[in-house]
Amino acid sequence: EVQLVQSGAEVKEPGESLKISCKDSGYSFTTSWIGWVRQMPGKGLELIGIIYLGDSDTRYSPSFQGQVTISADKSISTAYLQWSSLKASDTAMYYCARPILVGGLIIRIDDWGQGTLVTVSS
């Protein structure tokens, strides 16, 4: 069974750093893409970026370029989403997901993690 398991909820103060994780199981981790999706409270879905686990090729949506860092460690089948200095506006649910790409285009997102709630508040 394909499963993406995310790290637990986080409560942080503005200015702190954070790295959340997404572990893949039951799949060929090194030949797949993993993406991160933000959902702010009461709002819709926004794709942050994707990473190819075989060679760490990473692509970001323009709105998130420079705001976060996506990385991966294929030895432990885990992808990461990282902030160096959190803001209150980063408060959201973050989902990892498995996009399917054909010809470089995302054609669908097949699987989703359970979500990691990040709360940034002083």
Place this chain on the structure above:
Amino acid sequence: QSALTQPPSASGSPGQSVTISCTGTSSDVGGYNLVSWYQQHPGKAPKLIIYEVNNRPSGVPDRFSGSKSGNTASLTVSGLQAEDEADYYCSSCAGSNSLGVFGGGTKLTVL
């Protein structure tokens, strides 16, 4: 990249059909047959229910169907059931320089 436009809400009685629209441009919805739909129940992760405009993943009931005309895609839920009450999001490919775009979501209420 602008979000795709969906109505904020839709509703129907059990057994009825309801259609949710998703309007984009010729650069996304109209340019590719790569529209997906996701269902999200409260407190849960989204779930893929339609891909490539009108294909259903294994396990998704055939009450869910998709279509597209020009720059507008549609999701139709036939024979509404209580468990269909959820938020629905469309998504489309938007070219090689984009990761794609989501709609703002539609809250479907089963009356």
